[in-house]
Amino acid sequence: MHSSGLPGRGGSVLIFLILLMVAPVVGAQKLPDFTGIVEEHGPSVVNISTTQKTPAEGTGRVPPQFEGTPFEDFFKRFFGEQGPQPERETQSLGSGVIISADGYIVTNAHVVKNASEIVVQLTDRRQMEAELVGRDATIDIALLKVDADNLPTAQMGDPEEVSVGEWVVAIGSPFGFENSVTAGIVSAKGRSLPSDNYTNFIQTDVAVNPGNSGGPLFNLDGEVVGINAQIYSKSGGFMGLSFAIPIDVAMDAVDQIKEHGEVRRGWLGVYIQDVSSDLAESFGMDKPTGALVARVIEGGPADKAGLQSGDVVIAVDGEEIRTAGDLPPKIGQLKPGSEATLTVVREGEERRISVTVGARDERQMAADEETGPSKVLGMQVRPVPADIRKELGLPADRGVQVTEVVGGAAASAGVRKGDVILKLANRAVTGPKQLAELVEGLPSGRVTPMLVRRGEGALFLPIQIP
Known part of the structure; x- marks a missing residue:
C-alpha cells in the first residue's frame, strides 16, 4: 500500500507510455500539411520558357578580355574599329500563375x-x-495571355491579412525543376529594397531560386498572397531571404494593363532619403522617422505645391510614413490628378501641404535618373560631375561616379565611394540608367569584371550579379 497517494511503479510506467504515444501526435498537429494546397492549387502554376535575342558580347575585332586594357588600342590599330554585332539567342526559365480560366497569366516582368x-x-x-x-x-x-479555355485558376488572397510568422508555400520551377514546392514562414512585411521604390515586399524564408521568379506564394488557405520576385544572395542561390510582391499590388498593375495597356501611377517629383538620428536632431524632431526630401524636381507636383528640400514627409493623407521606402508606394497607388495631403516637418514645425499628384512619365523619369542619383548593386551612383570629368579627361558620355556604398555586391567587390565606373562586363558605362540596364541584362550569380577609375589609377574589380 502506498500511503503517499502517488501511483506505484506500474502506474508510472503506464503514464509514461501514454505520454510517449501522445507527444508525437501533439507535436505533429503543430506542423501544417501542404498536400491539399498542392493538389488543389498546384495546377494553376505554370512553367514559362522564353527565348531572347541579345547582341553578342565584345566590341567587334577587340577580344573582350583585352577591352579596357592598353592592348585595346593595339587591336583597333591593326584590325580596325568594331563592326555590326551579330545577335545570339538565349533561353531563360521562370514561373507564373493562371488568374483566369480564359488564359490570363501573371509573372515577373x-x-x-x-x-x-x-x-x-x-x-x-x-x-x-x-x-x-x-x-x-x-x-x-x-501579364500574359494564352489561347485556351477552362484552365485551372488560383484564388487571390489579402496580403493585409498575412501575419509575420505564419506559414506560406511557394510553387515554381527553380533551375527548371517543374512544379517544385517549398515552404517557410513570413519573415517580415512592408520590406523595401534599394532597387525597388514602388513595392513593399513580403519577406519570407521560403526557398526561392532562379526559375521561381513569377510563381505564386500561397497562404494555408490556398490563396495567393504574393508573386515571388527576388532573393538576397551572395552566392546566386537561396540564402534564407526571399521577397514576394504583394498580390494586391500585382493585381492593380494587371487591371491597369488590361484597361490602359500600361500602368499609370502617382508621382511626386522628389528624391528622398531616410532620416538618421543625427538628422532628426538637427531638424528638431523627437525621433528619426519619415522621408527626407533631398531634392525637388523643378516643375514637378511637389515643386508646384511648395515642397522644399529639407522637408521631412511624415504622413500622406493621415497615414504614417516611417521610412523613405514607405513614401513611393503610397504615392504610386494614388491616381494621377488626385489631391493628397502631406504632413511635413519644416524647421521643427509640422505643416500640411496639399499636392496634386502627377503622373509618372517613364520618359521623364528616365531623363531625371540620368541627372539624379540612382541605386544599383548596393551602391548609389550619379553622372560624373563636370569638374571631375575634366580632371580625368573623360568624354561627356562615359562613366558614373559612386557616391555611396551601402552593401551588397558593390561592398563585397571592394567598390569605394568616389570610384568612377567606366565599364561593366566589358561594355562602356554611359549613365546611371544604362548601368542599371546592363546589370539587369546579365545572368544572376555571374561574376563579371568592372573597370573603375580610382584617383590616378584604374583597376578591374570582380563583382557578382545578384
Whole structure:
C-alpha cells in the first residue's frame, strides 16, 4: 500500500507510455500539411520558357578580355574599329500563375524581358505559346495571355491579412525543376529594397531560386498572397531571404494593363532619403522617422505645391510614413490628378501641404535618373560631375561616379565611394540608367569584371550579379 497517494511503479510506467504515444501526435498537429494546397492549387502554376535575342558580347575585332586594357588600342590599330554585332539567342526559365480560366497569366516582368518567344507549360504537360499583353518593369509584373479555355485558376488572397510568422508555400520551377514546392514562414512585411521604390515586399524564408521568379506564394488557405520576385544572395542561390510582391499590388498593375495597356501611377517629383538620428536632431524632431526630401524636381507636383528640400514627409493623407521606402508606394497607388495631403516637418514645425499628384512619365523619369542619383548593386551612383570629368579627361558620355556604398555586391567587390565606373562586363558605362540596364541584362550569380577609375589609377574589380 502506498500511503503517499502517488501511483506505484506500474502506474508510472503506464503514464509514461501514454505520454510517449501522445507527444508525437501533439507535436505533429503543430506542423501544417501542404498536400491539399498542392493538389488543389498546384495546377494553376505554370512553367514559362522564353527565348531572347541579345547582341553578342565584345566590341567587334577587340577580344573582350583585352577591352579596357592598353592592348585595346593595339587591336583597333591593326584590325580596325568594331563592326555590326551579330545577335545570339538565349533561353531563360521562370514561373507564373493562371488568374483566369480564359488564359490570363501573371509573372515577373524580368522573366519575359526582351523575349521573342514565350512558351507556357501546364502541369498536364500541355504547351502553349503566350502573348505578352503588357509589363510594368517598375514593380516587376507582366501579364500574359494564352489561347485556351477552362484552365485551372488560383484564388487571390489579402496580403493585409498575412501575419509575420505564419506559414506560406511557394510553387515554381527553380533551375527548371517543374512544379517544385517549398515552404517557410513570413519573415517580415512592408520590406523595401534599394532597387525597388514602388513595392513593399513580403519577406519570407521560403526557398526561392532562379526559375521561381513569377510563381505564386500561397497562404494555408490556398490563396495567393504574393508573386515571388527576388532573393538576397551572395552566392546566386537561396540564402534564407526571399521577397514576394504583394498580390494586391500585382493585381492593380494587371487591371491597369488590361484597361490602359500600361500602368499609370502617382508621382511626386522628389528624391528622398531616410532620416538618421543625427538628422532628426538637427531638424528638431523627437525621433528619426519619415522621408527626407533631398531634392525637388523643378516643375514637378511637389515643386508646384511648395515642397522644399529639407522637408521631412511624415504622413500622406493621415497615414504614417516611417521610412523613405514607405513614401513611393503610397504615392504610386494614388491616381494621377488626385489631391493628397502631406504632413511635413519644416524647421521643427509640422505643416500640411496639399499636392496634386502627377503622373509618372517613364520618359521623364528616365531623363531625371540620368541627372539624379540612382541605386544599383548596393551602391548609389550619379553622372560624373563636370569638374571631375575634366580632371580625368573623360568624354561627356562615359562613366558614373559612386557616391555611396551601402552593401551588397558593390561592398563585397571592394567598390569605394568616389570610384568612377567606366565599364561593366566589358561594355562602356554611359549613365546611371544604362548601368542599371546592363546589370539587369546579365545572368544572376555571374561574376563579371568592372573597370573603375580610382584617383590616378584604374583597376578591374570582380563583382557578382545578384
